[in-house]
Amino acid sequence: MKDRLPSLVAVLLLGLLVLGTWWASDYTLRSIEIDPPRRVTHERDSWSDQFTMVRTDAAGHAINRLEGAAMEHFPDTGAYEITAPHAVGRQPGSPITEGTADHGTLDEHGDRIVLDGNAHLKRLPDADHQLLDVRSTQLIIEPNRDLVYTDRPALVVNGSSTLRGKGMRYDNRTRQLTVTAASDVKISGEDQAARNAGSKKNERP
Amino acid sequence: AQGAPAPAQDEPDTVILSDTLHYDDVNKTSTFTGNVVLTRGSMTLRGDKLVTREDAQGNQFGTATADKGRVVTIRQENPEKFETIIATGLQADYAGSSGDITLTGQATVTRQICGQSFDNVRGARIIYHEKSGTYEAFGGQNSAAAGGRVRSLAQPQSRIDQAIARCKAKKADRS
Numbered sequence: 001m002k003d004r005l006p007s008l009v010a011v012l013l014l015g016l017l018v019l020g021t022w023w024a025s026d027y028t029l030r031s032i033e034i035d036p037p038r039r040v041t042h043e044r045d046s047w048s049d050q051f052t053m054v055r056t057d058a059a060g061h062a063i064n065r066l067e068g069a070a071m072e073h074f075p076d077t078g079a080y081e082i083t084a085p086h087a088v089g090r091q092p093g094s095p096i097t098e099g100t101a102d103h104g105t106l107d108e109h110g111d112r113i114v115l116d117g118n119a120h121l122k123r124l125p126d127a128d129h130q131l132l133d134v135r136s137t138q139l140i141i142e143p144n145r146d147l148v149y150t151d152r153p154a155l156v157v158n159g160s161s162t163l164r165g166k167g168m169r170y171d172n173r174t175r176q177l178t179v180t181a182a183s184d185v186k187i188s189g190e191d192q193a194a195r196n197a198g199s200k201k202n203e204r205p
Numbered sequence: 206a207q208g209a210p211a212p213a214q215d216e217p218d219t220v221i222l223s224d225t226l227h228y229d230d231v232n233k234t235s236t237f238t239g240n241v242v243l244t245r246g247s248m249t250l251r252g253d254k255l256v257t258r259e260d261a262q263g264n265q266f267g268t269a270t271a272d273k274g275r276v277v278t279i280r281q282e283n284p285e286k287f288e289t290i291i292a293t294g295l296q297a298d299y300a301g302s303s304g305d306i307t308l309t310g311q312a313t314v315t316r317q318i319c320g321q322s323f324d325n326v327r328g329a330r331i332i333y334h335e336k337s338g339t340y341e342a343f344g345g346q347n348s349a350a351a352g353g354r355v356r357s358l359a360q361p362q363s364r365i366d367q368a369i370a371r372c373k374a375k376k377a378d379r380s
Contacts, residue, residue, distance in 0.1 A: 129230065165226065175230035183226035183237065187265075189216035 044072040055110070055143070063091055064143045066106065066113070079107035087113055091146045094172045096124045099141050099148070113141040121148055123172065133157040134170065146172040151180075160188035217246035219265075221255065234258040241269065247284075250297065252277040264301035271295060276311065287372045289317040292333065295347070304335035311349045314340060319372040323365055328355040 051071050055064040068082040085104030089097040102117030115121075119139035123132035136154035141147070149169040156163040156177070163186075165179030224239025235257045243250040252269035259265055269277045277297045281290040295310030308314070312331040316324040329345035342355045350356035 132230075163226070163228075177226075177228040177230065179226040179228075181224060183221075183223045185219075185221040185223075185226065185235070185237075187219040187221070189218045 040076050042074055042076050045075050047072040057092070061090075061092065064089055068104065077107065078109070079105050081105055085113065085115065087115075087141060087143070089141070089143055089146060089172070091173070094146055095126050095129065097141075097146075097148070097172055098122045098124065099139060101139070111142060111144055113143065115139045115141065119150070121170075123170075130159040131157075132170075134168070136168070148172070153182075160190045162186045162188075219243065219245045221257075223255070232258070243267075243269070247282040249280045250277065251279075252297070260302070262302070265299070266301055267297075267299040269297045269299075277308075279306065279308075287319050287369050289320075291315045291317060292331070294331070306333045306335065307331070308333075310347045312342070313349045314342075318365055318368040319375075321368060323360040323368070325358040326355070327357075329353065 047070070049070050051068055053066040054062050055066075057063045065088040066082070067086045069084040070082070072081045073079075074081065082104040083102075085099070085101055085106075087099040087104070089099075099113070099115055099119070099121045101115035101119040104116070105114040106112070107114070116138050119136050121134040121139055121141070123129075123134075125131045134148065134154060134156050136150045136152045138152050139148055139150050139154075147169070151167045153164070153166045154168040156165075156168070163177075163179065164182075164184040166182045167180035168178070169180070170177045221235075221237055221241065221243045223237035223241040225237070227236045229235070237255040237257075239253065241250075241252050241255045243255060250269055253272040253275060255267060255269045257265060257267040271277045276293045276295060279290075279292040279297060281292075283289070292306070292308055292312075292314045294308030294312040296308070298307045298309070299305075300307075308331045310329070312328050314326045314331055314333065315322050326340060326342050327349035328342035329348035330343040332341040333339075334341070342357065344350070344354040346353055348354060
């Protein structure tokens with residue numbers, strides 16, 4: 001037993017050494033943050049001036065374009081705050097829409113743009129339709145669904161006809177417009193007369 | 206040489222107030238619901254729902270309906286003649302191409318002079334031909350007159366003229 005004592009002591013010391021090394025490395029890992037968690041405060045972590053952001057569809061066609069005088073990204077909200085935004089929607093098969101405002105917020109992973117202050121949306125005219133012009137203090141655009149809505153008072157101008165209401169929703173894909181309260185529509189006599197004159201001209205042999 | 210195109214006739218604006226609106230830009234139809242008030246020149250229409258559409262030629266068509274227990278009311282003012290035409294019915298249809306207004310269900314048309322009722326027509330369906338200024342009334346089920354018939358009351362013109370004269374006198378006093 002006596003002659004085995006030195007080897008036992010050596011094994012014991014070796015074991016202690018291994019344990020000590022493991023504890024030391026573990027302690028080191030725990031005490032020093034190698035990769036500190038992202039700073040989640042309302043301080044911008046990326047920004048740019050006079051930017052242009054273009055999004056394409058699977059086929060590579062540009063379907064949304066967002067420009068602005070300045071953009072700031074905030075880690076806590078994950079939103080982009082944009083000065084003087086100018087959003088263009090060009091979904092295949094739908095008329096082009098253009099939205100502008102004093103200020104914009106792009107959030108929900110780019111699925112929503114909130115236009116605040118002099119919010120103005122235009123659905124550009126095409127062969128069949130006149131310009132559709134929507135104004136409000138706030139307009140919310142969902143570019144992927146080609147949808148615009150607001151719960152504020154809004155004014156829509158279509159040719160010389162006007163439509164006022166509180167709470168409005170326009171789906172550019174199905175081209176359906178809904179006013180949820182206090183609808184006030186003025187169908188212009190000019191538009192009516194021009195349409196009638198146009199149709200009578202077509203009827204003439 | 207080809208003459209200049211005829212200038213667009215002067216059409217009055219149409220103003221429509223309602224609680225809600227749904228506009229279908231593809232089919233060019235608008236559905237107004239809730240306290241609907243349509244004003245066009247001197248005509249005012251009140252109902253609970255109004256659906257308007259436009260045909261390929263640009264003519265406007267409209268159908269106004271009323272909720273249960275209520276009626277659609279149309280008022281046409283004619284200040285020069287001191288005359289007001291009041292038409293009511295469960296449904297009113299306007300055809301822009303012909304300018305006709307058709308009242309269906311408990312239909313009545315009343316002519317008032319200075320607020321006093323004179324002529325009156327009741328029936329199941331009454332058509333007012335705007336261009337010729339004439340009416341057609343039909344009996345049938347849901348007539349506003351007894352027995353599903355048409356009932357027409359026409360006062361002598363002399364009485365109407367007297368009422369107009371009284372009106373003018375009253376107006377002259379006031380001014």
